[in-house]
Amino acid sequence: MVKVVIYLETFEILMSCSGAPPIIPKLPEDGANVERVTTNTLLSASPDRLRADTVAQLKERGSIRSPEVAEAFARVPREKFAPEASSLSAAYSAMDIVITKRNAAGKATSSVSAPWLQAEMLEAARLAPGARVLEIGSGGYNAALIAEIAGPEGLVVTVDIDPFVTERATRFLPETGYPQVKVVLGDAEHAAEEHGPYDAILVTVGAWDCPWGHLLAPGGRMVVPLRFCGITRSITFIREGDRFVGLNPTVCGFVPMQGAGAHQEQVAALADGAVTLTIDAGPALNTSALDLALADDPTEVWTGVVVVSTEPFGTLHLWLATVDDTFGLIWRDPDRDSDVVKPAVRWFCPALVTPDSFAYLTVRERDCKSERLHHHEFGVHGHGRHGAEPAHRLLTHVQTWDRDRRHGHGPDFTLYPADTAMPVPAIGRIFPKRHTQMVIAWP
Numbered sequence: 359m360v361k362v363v364i365y366l367e368t369f370e371i372l373m374s375c376s377g378a379p380p381i382i383p384k385l386p387e388d389g390a391n392v393e394r395v396t397t398n399t400l401l402s403a404s405p406d407r408l409r410a411d412t413v414a415q416l417k418e419r420g421s422i423r424s425p426e427v428a429e430a431f432a433r434v435p436r437e438k439f440a441p442e443a444s445s446l447s448a449a450y451s452a453m454d455i456v457i458t459k460r461n462a463a464g465k466a467t468s469s470v471s472a473p474w475l476q477a478e479m480l481e482a483a484r485l486a487p488g489a490r491v492l493e494i495g496s497g498g499y500n501a502a503l504i505a506e507i508a509g510p511e512g513l514v515v516t517v518d519i520d521p522f523v524t525e526r527a528t529r530f531l532p533e534t535g536y537p538q539v540k541v542v543l544g545d546a547e548h549a550a551e552e553h554g555p556y557d558a559i560l561v562t563v564g565a566w567d568c569p570w571g572h573l574l575a576p577g578g579r580m581v582v583p584l585r586f587c588g589i590t591r592s593i594t595f596i597r598e599g600d601r602f603v604g605l606n607p608t609v610c611g612f613v614p615m616q617g618a619g620a621h622q623e624q625v626a627a628l629a630d631g632a633v634t635l636t637i638d639a640g641p642a643l644n645t646s647a648l649d650l651a652l653a654d655d656p657t658e659v660w661t662g663v664v665v666v667s668t669e670p671f672g673t674l675h676l677w678l679a680t681v682d683d684t685f686g687l688i689w690r691d692p693d694r695d696s697d698v699v700k701p702a703v704r705w706f707c708p709a710l711v712t713p714d715s716f717a718y719l720t721v722r723e724r725d726c727k728s729e730r731l732h733h734h735e736f737g738v739h740g741h742g743r744h745g746a747e748p749a750h751r752l753l754t755h756v757q758t759w760d761r762d763r764r765h766g767h768g769p770d771f772t773l774y775p776a777d778t779a780m781p782v783p784a785i786g787r788i789f790p791k792r793h794t795q796m797v798i799a800w801p
């Protein structure tokens with residue numbers, strides 16, 4: 359039985375031909391590194407059978423491309439690292455995470471990541487036998503996959519800030535045949551220095567910055583779910599001297615970094631928590647002014663930009679983050695019976711946010727041409743005293759994206775040390791962080 363549940367940044371979610379776009383009943387867990395959920399439920403299958411099935415699915419969707427990664431997934435017993443999984447088949451779901459720890463507020467702080475993303479990150483790292491590999495964010499399963507590929511001549515170091523996680527990894531790894539993995543308890547901001555340089559660094563926690571470049575050997579690869587403006591892309595950075603050239607930005611989500619590298623975005627909870635606005639930086643948000651803004655009828659404008667269900671539009675977020683430093687996100691709590699806002703997507707919905715006004719992307723249905731594919735037009739709702747201004751700005755950005763960027767391959771990402779002086783790219787933006795500067799440049 360195949361269950362298709364979650365689509366991120368695609369219009370497959372907009373399957374209704376009537377009224378407002380449907381919003382899924384529950385947001386994904388923080389850190390649900392989910393692009394698309396398809397759970398194969400094979401209730402009575404053995405772990406061997408489930409492993410083989412997972413490998414087959416991951417090959418079919420292109421996440422596994424090499425025999426080495428396939429072999430690792432076929433060997434490591436995922437269920438032994440995920441005792442919290444509700445069933446054996448849940449432990450092996452190719453697209454699902456297994457949450458292993460939550461904080462007092464109920465948010466996931468640790469998980470066994472989704473196999474599709476683990477496979478993509480391992481392939482991106484191009485690991486070879488004998489490789490020296492650092493994993494940031496532990497749990498054991500991914501470290502075991504790495505150890506399978508690196509083999510007896512390799513070195514695998516895995517660092518986690520949470521003793522609950524390192525204690526388990528220290529137990530599970532020898533029990534499953536990987537006693538050689540070095541499990542380190544500490545904040546990865548400082549705790550990873552000892553065994554470098556590494557041929558590859560895999561970061562398996564949402565990172566706002568990237569302080570590990572100096573630990574990477576020349577030509578080495580660092581795969582990092584990098585967070586900026588509230589969105590995350592897993593990017594493969596290759597070291598070229600002091601700069602790191604990015605490849606393959608992949609939409610994903612991870613639990614956020616804790617400790618010294620933690621980064622707090624600005625958050626405004628409106629309408630008693632039914633609506634949340636987030637923005638990475640900028641002037642302080644005035645929550646009560648934004649709350650008042652929400653109560654007014656919005657300025658509504660329509661872009662003429664029509665998208666088809668199933669069409670990914672992740673480059674729109676990247677475009678908006680590049681061209682507008684008020685880019686933020688709007689979330690509607692799907693458990694609340696409120697249609698005070700009508701965001702175009704269930705989560706990660708683009709918005710422009712100023713201290714007292716905001717505008718966000720919405721959609722309306724356009725004539726349904728077929729049973730399976732639905733057409734929707736992007737629009738913008740602006741709220742607040744100055745809401746018409748960001749509404750028209752967002753409208754123009756969406757139209758420019760549609761005209762110039764929608765069908766291109768997206769921007770280039772490069773990381774430089776924080777103290778490097780560089781010109782702003784012709785079409786692009788520099789994101790200054792603590793240790794690095796991330797440059798997005800559009801061709």
Ligand SMILES: C[S@@+](CC[C@H](N)C(=O)[O-])C[C@H]1O[C@@H](n2cnc3c(N)ncnc32)[C@H](O)[C@@H]1O
Nearest residue numbers: 468470471495497500518519546562563616617
């Ligand atoms: C998604 S889990 C790692 C998944 C794991 N690699 C696996 O095998 O699937 C992310 C982990 O990052 C850890 N973490 C968060 N902040 C950290 C930090 N500053 N240093 C090291 N680990 C951190 C969390 O405790 C959590 O266990």
